[in-house]
Amino acid sequence: MTFHLRHQVDVNLGRGGIVGRRDFLRGITAASLAAGTLSWRDLVALEASQLRKQGMACILLWMQGGPSHFETFSPKPHHANGGETKAISTAVPGIEVSEHYPHVAAMMHEAAIVRSMTSKEGSHPRATYLMHTGYLPTASVKYPSFGAIAAQQLPHGELDLPAFVRIGGNLQNGGGGGILGIEYDPFLMPLAGKLPTNAAPGTDVPRYHRRLDLLGRLEAGAAGATANEEVAEHQKLYQKASKMILSSQMKAFDLDHEPTHVREGYGSGQFGLGCLLARRLVETGITCVEVTLNGWDTHAENFPRTKELAAQVDQPLGYLLTDLKQRGLLDSTLVVWMGEFGRTPKINPRAGRDHYPKAFNVLLAGGGVRGGQVIGKTDAGGGEVADRPVLVADLFQTFCKSLHINPAAENIAPNGRPIKIVDGGHPVSELFA
Amino acid sequence: MMLKSVTRGSARWQTAGMAVVFLAPMLAGRSVAWGLDAHEAARQVDQHLAKEMFGGSEGTPHDPLPRADDQTFLRRATLDLVGHSPSPEEITTFVLDSAPNKRGQAVERLLANPQFGENWARYWRDVIFYRRSEDRALLAAPAAVKMLSDAFNKDPHWDKIARQFITAKGDVREHGATALIMAQMANAEDTTAEISRIFLGIQIQCAQCHNHPTDRWKREQFHELAAFFPRIAVRPLKKGEDRSFEVVSMDRPKGKKDDKKPKRGNLEHHMPDLKHPEQEGKVMKPVFFVTGQHLQTGASDHDRRETIADWITSGRDHWFATAFVNRMWSELVGRGFYEPVDDIGPDRTCSAPHTLDYLAEHFAGEHYNVKWLMRTITATEAYQRQSRTRYEAEQAPFAASCSQRLRGDQLFNSLAEVLELDETLPPDAKGKPRGAFAGPRGQMNQTFGYDPSTRRDEVAGSIPQALFLMNGPALNRALNGRQPSTSLGRLLAETKDDKGVVEDLYLRSVGRDANDGEIKTCLEHVQSVGNRAEAFEDILWALLNSTEFLNRH
Structure with a gap:
């Protein structure tokens, strides 16, 4: 059977x-079939x-600060706005990226670049909120981060770990579970390569069990008739937390289990370790992992700084795609590289670029996205979207399409208002063609 | 004391200009007796409640629960009023006290404790900042706590506090009242929504985009209220090395008018045209939706904000008093007349309207004296009943006190009390006070805090919370029984009798005597472990991880 x-x-x-x-x-057991x-x-x-949904996962590589599209995936070497950044060819004829991304270039057949992202939010907090939730911040509704939505909407198998993990970043604007509740807040991993905070039992394991057992017996006795439900909930939570920290799945957090060649593939930087951890977590069954790289707010010294940032991103991103592909996980894992906006075409007097939401890039791979293509373009100076503008709502529709999430599904805010997972927009269907 | 507050209040009204006009007839009409004794008011509240809620014959399921015992009362009142659990000495003294009004006297002591102001200041910090639009707004949080703390301790009049928030200006690190506007980065619509939600309990922003199907408020009315706030702004401020922000009035257009950004440089609020959102929309006149009072367009920011502050706090509309009473009742008794606490108004259902009206009217009559309200509510039978969890939905509201999950600060204070920890945080390298989430208290608030406006049955425990209490290294070090520097180490050294240690630990952590079963379980544990210090570490660990410790019953 x-x-x-x-x-x-x-x-x-x-x-x-x-x-x-x-x-x-x-x-799906024979018994459940017989009963149905x-x-x-x-x-x-x-x-x-x-x-099909159950297998899906998402890795968001979040470039905090707003990465310059000129210095990443829309180089403009033949225009004054492009500055000193040169372009290189990639594994896909006709697609060029910044010279600082050779590893990504080599994997271009697996990735798609959207060069025509456009929004109106040029302040870090509001744009960060928008790019995490698909909504602008309001006082009345706390919109959930997309990772929380994925954790809520996508069923997962036997998982002892939290379904949404954020590596390297703190809780930010729009980064939490919002109206879905703290159950969907990301589990924070300040540093990849270490165990999560407070996850090691405060004592040896037999004594830890002894304590839990004592707690259980005292709670049963003290509760009396009045607090049974409360105690039951509390005990359930403690069982869940204990199951997590004593689970063999906790090994996912331990990067020492990786063979040397894989560790070397991701490079030695903290962001690379974050990407490696993200792959391990997804492999274990976690639904969404967000890895943050700070430092993209290059108002001054744009060129040396973006070059240095590229050195942190390029190899890990390229190898993440290779690694997921080799393990057969790429089709079921959507990888997204993005930040809150792009940077100004004009180079300012401090050799920097300022905030520019009017045109920016997002890179997508896996999760059914056909690699080796570019969506949209900007004009010669990189300041105007010249073809196929993609709005933030379109991008979130695209995430949903990739992950088989129904974008019209509604969650109810505490004030009774139904909130759609994505409000408006259309998926960028070319990505899946 | 009452006389003093009346005098202070009268002087205020004489200088408050317009407010006098609206307040005088209201008070004459209502003939509220000023300086009403809180215990008399509490008696009246209980009578109203009995009529409204427990009218059935005796022995029905609606019958209220009896009074909680002294130990339960003291832990409850201490957590509620000053934000930590009582010490074993306080509990023992209280239980042995034979004065007939010892509960009232305990409340007086707690109200006079400076921690009263601090506790409620932190509560309101959370009310405001859980709805912040940006994290950098938290820069204003320390000053807000200080300002509120002083106000609740020294001049606890809610109308004065509300007025300060509505009319605030200046550096957000120095002027705590700027917190509410800063939390919304001076966005006119969000600030409007928050002022209505927090001070009137009315979610008029639901009408921001469309007329609401179940509410009477129209879209125009939201935007007319927003028209009191088009000229507020938040500006970055650089003083030497320090970065800050200031809340300012923008009575002159900023920069050139830009057709692509119609909102820039506007001194009036415009209601967007839903069919043509790219256009400027319709200029709105400032009108207060509750009373219909209005200003003309062209008024200065100062006049707009002073005027709306007068109208909101004048007492002519009773939502201002009702919203505060409903919220405080909900915090203290564990269940609001309206739930959630910030969504009240004429189209919502109220559990015991006459009781709430009575309290709101007298609260207004007492010049919105917060301590008077606390004194009154804590003196009611409704407050002093035994508790139930909220899960028992079939019970009539207020037939029991409802248990409440401790807020982050209450939990931190209680842990510090039990473990005798010193909280003092050194200022940072530059000598500045630490921000809202710095240090152990900040971590605790990040992990255990919740938006106090949320219905309490929606506040759930989380895995990071459980991990923090079970495994937190600092916490585990602090309950080391072999160290003379810890509270447990000292207790074990001083008390040779194991039963005495168990009793002390229960009193310290959950504020009550251990029962026979618990003593037996604990003593058996000590025996089976065979190591006294280790066994008591386990017992204290279990108590600090218990449902009872994390809640106030």
């Missing part, structure tokens, strides 16, 4: 199939869409 099911599921999953990543069939009223063929068809 199980064999047939697996076969059927494989067929239904088609190209986006991710069988082998987790034990998808755990939930659907024929097992119907059931499998029904489950297939769930299963």
